[in-house]
Amino acid sequence: MKRIAALLIVLSCVFLLSAGTKTDEKKITAVKRSSTVGDPALEVQIRFMDSDNAEFAANADIGLPLNARDADYTVFSWVLSGNAWRAVTVSFTFSPMYREYEADPSKYIPYVVTMTPSSSRIGNTVIPVNSKSKAETGITTDFDSSYVIKYGDSFSATGTPLSVGQSNQSASITYNMSVNSIISQNGDEISGSSYDHDVCNFWNRMGVAVVHLGITADGEVNGNVVDDGIYYANVVVNVYVD
């Protein structure tokens, strides 16, 4: 098990302010795959977007609406990308949601977070989660032109939805990129074949995290009125490549 990255994100409240003249900037990203046939370098990266699809950096604050209550809110989405041809696991550890400067655990706000894989892509082709339909039309590898590989897109999720109360809770999603089969150019599957390279075509795996706060519409938790203030929950994200 190799640890590729460790990122820390802090959930908190943020605000926007508009003005007469408005500016914005967005980044687009691209990849040139390795040209070393048979042995490209293994690459894995993860990026995070807020509910407006704007990328944010590790340690950045991302916000929920003011007076968020008993409803679902998209907190962030992630794009895991790379070329690793093996199981890649993203783990999330959420802390209790605590009020700034408040150490009393009884003041924590319980919440539920649901992490859901949403879509996937190989090359520039988007494929639905858990579907091989696009892949079956033939996405060839760079490594051997005599084979067409059907990429499986299976994943397994553990611990989601996640209920966070007064202690840290963890969930993980494993994208099993190594689930695949190999067929020849004429479409016949090669029984018992083994194709155990470390990498494959560049892929994307998307997902979204939705939080549901345990605050009633009246602003109460377990019958107690929630104090005004800024509340934080920390989430640590790790990416592991088998």
Place this chain on the structure above:
Amino acid sequence: MKKLVLVIAIALMAMASAFSTTDPPYAHYLLGYVDSATDFTVTILENVLPFDLEGSEVAYNSSDTIVRGLRVGTYTLISNSTGFSFYIAHTPLELVANSGSEDGGTRTRIDYRLYMILNESSQKFKSCTFDANASDPKNAGKKIEIGASDFSTAPDFSDFKVISIINNSIYVSLDEGSQASTETAVSALKAGNYESTIYFLLEGN
């Protein structure tokens, strides 16, 4: 002093909360303006990024009239005044240092053409390649400038127009001046991750 700052922040959040995006309680928005107003938003479609530089979707587009490229985002532009200018400029796609194996080539950047669709049904668009002064889009040499006159079909209320461009597409295709030079440039790129910044500036009155 710290407490005072906190109170101000909460007050500003209260002002901004009406425009916060939540999912799913509010499926639709109804916007109204008093006095003149302009606004824009840009959404990048992260599910297509990072795109494959060798993919056919982003290959050089030889047409001046038809958009062929990868749809990487959308933009929304709203104005009830004719006196606005929307400027867009971008940097080239440049290799992110120490990303990937960085083998296989010598080049570390490639230009692309950015398309802003003005009318989805007619596919009317404006486009530009990169400019060294992209971070100042108004004064960039190569830029996209969108104004009220680009929307001739908008209703005309004598001295002002209402323009509402909702989720129009943004496309990109690689462009080094010609198909041959673009293909040569792609094959000469180092392997790794590339990044470009697109700058937007809206001036209204």
